[in-house]
Amino acid sequence: xxxxxxxxxxxxxxxxxxxxxxxxxxxxxxxxxxxxxxxxxxxxxxxxxxxxxxxxxxxxxxxxxxxxxxxxxxxxxxxxxxxxxxxxxxxxxxxxxxxxxxxxxxxxxxxxxxxxxxxxxxxxxxxxxxxxxxxxxxxxxxxxxxxxxxxxxxxxxxxxxxxxxxxxxxxxxxxxxxxxxxxxxxxxxxxxxxxxxxxxxxxxxxxxxxxxxxxxxxxxxxxxxxxxxxxxxxxxxxxxxxxxxxxxxxxxxxxxxxxxxxxxxxxxxxxxxxxxxxxxxxxxxxxxxxxxxxxxxxxxxxxxxxxxxxxxxxxxxxxxxxxxxxxxxxxxxxxxxxxxxxxxxxxxxxxxxxxxxxxxxxxxxxxxxxxxxxxxxxxxxxxxxxxxxxxxxxxxxxxxxxxxxxxxxxxxxxxxxxxxxxxxxxxxxxxxxxxxxxxxxxxxxxxxxxxxxxxxxxxxxxxxxxxxxxxxxxxxxxxxxxxxxxxxxxxxxxxxxxxxxxxxxxxxxxxxxxxxxxxxxxxxxxxxxxxxxxxxxxxxxxxxxxxxxxxxxxxxxxxxxxxxxxxxxxxxxxxxxxxxxxxxxxxxxxxxxxxxxxxxxxxxxxxxxxxxxxxxxxxxxxxxxxxxxxxxxxxxxxxxxxxxxxxxx
Numbered sequence: 001x002x003x004x005x006x007x008x009x010x011x012x013x014x015x016x017x018x019x020x021x022x023x024x025x026x027x028x029x030x031x032x033x034x035x036x037x038x039x040x041x042x043x044x045x046x047x048x049x050x051x052x053x054x055x056x057x058x059x060x061x062x063x064x065x066x067x068x069x070x071x072x073x074x075x076x077x078x079x080x081x082x083x084x085x086x087x088x089x090x091x092x093x094x095x096x097x098x099x100x101x102x103x104x105x106x107x108x109x110x111x112x113x114x115x116x117x118x119x120x121x122x123x124x125x126x127x128x129x130x131x132x133x134x135x136x137x138x139x140x141x142x143x144x145x146x147x148x149x150x151x152x153x154x155x156x157x158x159x160x161x162x163x164x165x166x167x168x169x170x171x172x173x174x175x176x177x178x179x180x181x182x183x184x185x186x187x188x189x190x191x192x193x194x195x196x197x198x199x200x201x202x203x204x205x206x207x208x209x210x211x212x213x214x215x216x217x218x219x220x221x222x223x224x225x226x227x228x229x230x231x232x233x234x235x236x237x238x239x240x241x242x243x244x245x246x247x248x249x250x251x252x253x254x255x256x257x258x259x260x261x262x263x264x265x266x267x268x269x270x271x272x273x274x275x276x277x278x279x280x281x282x283x284x285x286x287x288x289x290x291x292x293x294x295x296x297x298x299x300x301x302x303x304x305x306x307x308x309x310x311x312x313x314x315x316x317x318x319x320x321x322x323x324x325x326x327x328x329x330x331x332x333x334x335x336x337x338x339x340x341x342x343x344x345x346x347x348x349x350x351x352x353x354x355x356x357x358x359x360x361x362x363x364x365x366x367x368x369x370x371x372x373x374x375x376x377x378x379x380x381x382x383x384x385x386x387x388x389x390x391x392x393x394x395x396x397x398x399x400x401x402x403x404x405x406x407x408x409x410x411x412x413x414x415x416x417x418x419x420x421x422x423x424x425x426x427x428x429x430x431x432x433x434x435x436x437x438x439x440x441x442x443x444x445x446x447x448x449x450x451x452x453x454x455x456x457x458x459x460x461x462x463x464x465x466x467x468x469x470x471x472x473x474x475x476x477x478x479x480x481x482x483x484x485x486x487x488x489x490x491x492x493x494x495x496x497x498x499x500x501x502x503x504x505x506x507x508x509x510x511x512x513x514x515x516x517x518x519x520x521x522x523x524x525x526x527x528x529x530x531x532x533x534x535x536x537x538x539x540x541x542x543x544x545x546x547x548x549x550x551x552x553x554x555x556x557x558x559x560x561x562x563x564x565x566x567x568x569x570x571x572x573x574x575x576x577x578x579x580x581x582x583x584x585x586x587x588x589x590x591x592x593x594x595x596x597x598x599x600x601x602x603x604x605x606x607x608x609x610x611x612x613x614x615x616x617x618x619x620x621x622x623x624x625x626x627x628x629x630x631x632x633x634x635x636x637x638x639x640x641x642x643x644x645x646x647x648x649x
Contacts, residue, residue, distance in 0.1 A: 003089055007101055011089070012073055014096035016057040020073045024080060025053070031534040038503070040534065044080055045069045046310070047260030052531030063507065065531040067310055068340045070507075079307055082213040082252070117241055120178045120186050121217040127172050128160025128207040128220075137161040139225055140206050147276065148359060153283045157208070162222060164204035187219070187236040205234070208275045210242070210293065213252050218242045221249070221275050221293065233274070235294050245298040248290040248305070250278045255308045257287035268344070269309035270370065271297070272354050273317065273325075280355035284363040289315075289354075296328050299336065306341045313373045314343055318350035327383055333376060334406060337415045344373040377422050380406065385430065400427055413597075414513070487585055488519050489560045493569040494582045495526060496545070496554070497538040501579055502530055508586065513593055518553060525550055538571045595621060 018027070018039045028051040031040035037057030042048050046067040055062035063070040071079065077088035093100055131137050132154070140161040144154055162169065173183050184191050184198065191198035205222030212218045219236035236242055248254075248271070258267045270289040272278060281289045290308075292301055297314070305312040314329050316322035326345050333343050346369050348357060357366050374382075384403060390396045403423045410416035495502050495509065502509050510527065514520050522545075529535050529544035545554055561569045568581035602618040 011093045011096040011098050012060050015092050017055050017060050017073055018057050021055050047266035050532040065527050117186050118216050120182050123176050124188055125209045125217050131163050132161040136163050157279055160207040162202035162205045162207050166199040169200045187239045210249055211252055215252055244293040246300040248301055249275055250290045254288045254290045258309055269312040271314045277354040284358045310341050313346050315346040317353050318348045330380055335409045335411055337410050338412045339414055343376045345379045346370050346373040381426055396431055484516055486564050487589055488514055489557050490566040490569040491585050492522055493557050493561050494578050496541055497571040498575050498578045499535050499541045
């Protein structure tokens with residue numbers, strides 16, 4: 001390992017995280033308590049008007065209550081500034097006044113070689129730019145003019161032209177001092193044992209420089225001008241600098257453009273199919289677009305999209321190829337979905353790409369396509385139902401089984417649970433008694449075979465999709481009015497009445513796992529109140545929650561804690577007693593959830609392999625749960641301290 005953990009720990013301890021973050025944000029004076037090392041600011045990762053981004057010097061961590069980003073010194077620099085991890089470590093070490101550890105000699109050689117390759121790529125870029133403006137570039141200039149790209153746009157994206165020559169670039173680079181090995185390492189020439197003389201890879205092509213996240217040219221895309229060219233578009237081959245599955249065209253510009261600007265909120269990054277789409281959209285004002293580099297979207301590219309935008313929009317052509325690409329993206333994203341991070345899908349009119357649409361109908365037409373972008377859950381449902389006929393119990397069961405198998409691929413437990421719930425609700429509505437055509441696609445779908453879930457009609461509900469009478473009467477429909485769990489209610493009401501306890505351990509409070517939707521809503525509202533108003537008293541929290549329309553819910557929760565004599569959750573409890581009760585309640589809550597997760601896994605294991613070992617494991621966990629419940633019963637109420645009032649309880 002290049003950096004020993006002890007070295008990383010030392011420089012983290014020497015440099016307060018606020019010193020790193022303070023170079024990029026302005027801390028809010030009202031909410032920040034610098035003496036305690038407690039800092040608040042507007043989040044630099046997403047657009048907001050009220051500070052919800054918190055960093056704490058004592059823990060050396062940051063967390064945004066708005067978008068959920070979290071990390072340490074190094075992650076902040078790599079995520080926000082695009083530094084590599086070694087560069088981030090060097091930055092913090094320099095701030096700490098600590099010398100960097102001795103570097104591996106071979107690594108030094110490799111990095112020096114990479115730096116030189118960047119220089120060669122920059123020389124090649126300038127050469128292509130010059131050739132576009134020279135007499136030999138007239139044909140290329142005419143093509144770009146016909147495509148509607150202005151001179152300013154061409155200059156901004158450093159477009160160029162590779163002349164129709166086998167050695168023009170090679171000879172130019174050699175005259176500038178580039179060696180044969182460097183030119184080959186950059187992928188600028190075709191060479192090999194079967195080729196006595198190398199020759200330029202790109203010939204008679206319009207050149208699109210491809211930048212990394214630090215703005216350095218790492219590769220090229222070339223668009224052929226000759227109608228009989230073997231490949232219309234061609235990318236650089238894989239090199240030391242360029243791995244096409246890990247970068248997106250225009251990623252650096254798009255990330256900057258997606259950030260909040262002059263009071264405007266952050267924008268969702270748009271992923272389109274090609275270079276020309278990206279550049280045409282930028283000229284039309286959509287500067288936050290990117291494109292994969294000649295391949296289907298990869299997992300690395302999806303991760304990069306999520307670092308730029310938690311819910312990017314994938315924009316596909318409306319033809320069969322575009323729909324297939326959207327379906328591939330669904331399969332790619334499902335296993336790696338996580339809370340707050342997903343995809344939306346915008347489908348263009350058939351026969352149109354973004355460039356065509358903007359030219360023929362103007363930017364507003366493309367904006368309308370973006371406005372109609374649909375969430376991943378809708379696209380998954382549409383894919384599985386749009387061309388099917390579900391007129392028998394067996395066919396309906398097969399659809400349900402297939403959807404369950406797909407949602408089971410989601411690794412994150414919370415997202416998987418919500419997708420399972422979403423699928424159950426959709427199936428209930430789809431096969432409800434009002435479906436006259438027994439599941440066949442009909443007038444409830446649009447031209448793309450996509451269900452119109454928000455449409456209104458007889459018996460239809462407003463919102464994401466209509467809910468049948470059967471669903472309303474079912475356990476799913478009655479979920480919101482089901483019994484509220486007492487312990488979870490007590491935990492949240494303790495935080496509500498003593499909001500300073502939220503700051504004692506942000507991560508634990510944020511990560512509370514709650515089942516009941518009303519409690520989830522209440523939990524989220526309190527976090528919003530802390531982020532927007534930094535409330536410090538129960539009275540301030542009560543007002544902030546009431547302003548969010550949850551006063552009635554608060555009354556119901558207060559009734560529960562009084563009825564169950566959870567005195568420590570009340571406003572009358574001393575804060576030190578509330579703190580101890582909260583600590584104990586959260587411990588019990590986390591223990592119970594962990595045991596039930598283990599129980600579920602044990603049941604699955606026993607169902608798959610009915611061995612004596614698996615059976616005994618199930619019994620052991622059940623026994624642990626009974627013991628835990630007995631322990632909870634013994635300490636329920638947490639023993640009202642002598643001498644303290646529990647009036648009203």
